[in-house]
Amino acid sequence: MTLSYSKLQRKMLMTVLAWIVAFLIFFPVFWMILTSFKSETEAISRVPHLFFSATLDGYRAVQEQANYLHFAWNSLVVSLGSTVLALVFAIPSAYSMAFSPTRRTRGTLLWMLSTKMMPPVGALVSVYLIFRDAGLLDTKTGLLIVDALANLPIIVWMLYTYFKEVPREVLEAARMDGAGPLREIYNLLLPLSMPGIVSTSLLAVILAWNEAFWSLTLTTSKAAPLAAFIASFSSPEGLFYAKLSAASTMAIAPILLLGWASQKQLVRGLTFGAVK
Amino acid sequence: MAAHAFNTTQPPPRGRRGVWSLNTPTITILFLWSLVPLLMTLWFSFRRYNLMAPDRIGFDGLGNYRYLLTDPGLALAIWNTILLLGAVLAITIGLGTVLAVLFDQEFFGRGIARVLVLAPFFIMPTVSSLLWKNMMMHPDNGFIAFLMRSVGLKPIDWFAVVPLTSIIIIVSWQWLPFALLTLLTAVQSLDAERKEAARMDGAGPIAMFRYIILPHLGRAIAATTMIETIFLLGIFAEIYVTTSGGPGFASTNLSFLIYRYVLQEYDIGGAAVAALLAIVLANILAFFLMRSFARNLET
Structure with missing residues (x-):
């Protein structure tokens, strides 16, 4: 009896400790959601x-004064579009590296990852000038292309680790039946690795969003996504805490839900399969 | 072993040239994506080119290099970049390891607590920065100021007094959940039997942590360091919406310095030199990280 009692005691202690930590880490988010339902004067109360x-005034004001949906639409188009574009490549x-590995496959994979090490700002000058001359500044297409390129190495890696788990024999059987590589991908690989492709897409959407x-x-402004729209609150006029909180809450809600749904895959994806 | 996983015993491609070529489009665009900016940056670094004075364009030799090296902000920006990276890595991985062990214990409502802890990682940088700036750290209306006043302390103006530290706090808050989750996954993959055996042998909690858990985490730590470094070298939005790199250059990192050159001074030449420097710094770090990461891969 004493043993189970001390076990329970230990569990209670852990519960209290862990919940204090969880509460502290989550508190700013909680506070922001709470503030989004306050009036502006209540929001800045000392x-x-x-x-x-x-009150829902904050939410109403964000849509009426700032046309929130315009930015949300841009975010949606850019994050979904960049994900699809990156997946096409x-x-x-990933299929060719997972199923026809050569001596250079390992080097190629590491090289792809190393392109991601270059801080984006290193490419800013050239991308800015190219975009200016190509008329891509402030367009959804332009941002979508850059996001796809930036996420491509991570997406290839993640898909590669999922494809590695598909038994080769299945694909080889199809090959005997005379299916070409593209057919093989479309008819067999995609259905077989659908869960992996879905979690890869989720991560890509989160990163782009x-x-x-x-x-x-x-x-x-024309093509600005939510991330840029929220930044416009950094030099605001008048009372804005409730509006900022409302806009922020709406901007993070979909991604929070997606993220929570894919937390297991997230670790695996972002550690390139090193931690499963 | 890493080499083993790649040089598999599986049969060679057997002349399926079609398959290997499926990798060509990705390799080509990634090659262009990394090379074209580098070459353009190199080219502009030797040219006098200000977007506001397009007629004064021309060859400038090492002028931009000389200009940048005398920029008082440069040394500080490099130092801030390294400090930001080092501090956030130390905080997130150190605290993350401790918390991973805590969250590995059984307690009531573990699933929900885990979900709450994870939240900051999914919040876009502009939101989390403004949230901290206005609702947490604001000297009048912030929650921290309220707490300090209620215990009789005088609230401090975080972004004016300790700008870089404030940014380190925000970025650590964003990345702690990821480090925690990764390390927790690794801790949980540790054999329950091994833990039990060590406990039987009389290992206390500290010996357990030091000799059983910590050695098991090497790979997770290497991977976390790697991905965090990738993103931390490019920290930008957090500075952009909070301090704009100030006061002075106190919270300017290399990314923000280059941004200042391009979009605030329109000095393409100066920005190019700073960008080259950022690329060199990233490559030095990448070299070491990739080596240690490759060693930890597919063991």
């Missing part, structure tokens, strides 16, 4: 209240 009369590439550097430097 003595904050946990209980207050909730990454799937054949949250991407801030290229969004801030290559777009101004």
Whole structure:
């Protein structure tokens, strides 16, 4: 009896400790969501209240004054578009490396990853000038292309680790039946590795949705995604805490849900299969 | 072994040339994506080129290099870049390891607590920075100021007094969940039997951590360091919306310095030299990281 009692005691202690940590880490997010339902005067109150009369004024103001949906649409198009574009390149590439490895495959994979090591700002000058001359500044197409390129190495890697798990024999059987590589990918590999492709896409969407550097430097208003729209609150006029919180809450909500749904795959994806 | 996983015993491609060529498009665009900016940057670094004075364009020899090297912001920007990287890595991996062990314990509501802890990682940098700037660290309306006032302390103006530290706090908050989750995954993959055996042998919690858990985490730490470094070298939005690199150059890193040159001074030549420097710095780090990462791969 004493043993199980001390076990329970230990569990209670761990519960308290872990929940304090979890609460501290989550608190800023909680506070922001709470603030989004306050009135502007309540939001800047020097003595904050946990209980207050909730209002949707912040949300209304963000849509009416700032046309929130315009930026949300840009974010959606850019993150989905860049993901699809990157997958078009990454799937054949990961397929060839996973199923026809050569002596150079390992080197190629590491080289792809090393291109990601270059800080984006190293490419800023040239991308900015090319985009200016090509008329791509402040366009969704331009931002979408850059996001796809920036995420491509990670997407190839992640797909590669998933494709590696598909048994070769299955694909080889199809090959005996005379199926070409593209057919093989389309008819067999895609259905077989669908969960892996879905989690890769989720990660790509999350990365593109949250991407801030290229969004801030290559777009101004027409093609600005939410990440850039939120930044416009850094030099605001008048009371803005509730509006900022409302806009932010809406901007992060979809990604929070996607992220929570894919937390296991996220570790695997971002550690390139090193931690599963 | 790493080499083993790649030089597989599987049969060679058997003349399926079609398959290897499927990799060509990706290799080509990634090659262009990394080479074209580098060459253009190199070219512009030797030219006088200001977007505001397009008629004064021309060859400038080492003029830009001389100009940049005398820029008082440069040394500080390099130092800030390294400090930001080092501090955030130390905080997230150090604290992440401790918290991973804590979250590995059984406790009530573990699933929900884990989900809450993970949240900051999914929040876009512009949101988390403004959230901290206005609602946490603001000297009048911030929650931290409220806490300090309620215990009788005088609130501090974080971004004016300790700008870089403030940014380190924000970035660590963003990356701690990822480090924690990765390390937790690694801790959980540790054999329960091995832990039990060590406990039987009388290993206390500290000996357990030092001799059983920590050695097991090498790979997860290498991978976390790698991915964090990739993103931390490019930190930009957090500075952009909070301090704009100030006061002075106190919170300017290389990324932000280059941004200042391009989009605030329109000095393409100066920006090019700074960009080259950033690329060199990243490559030195990449060289060491890739080596240690490759060693940890597919063991």
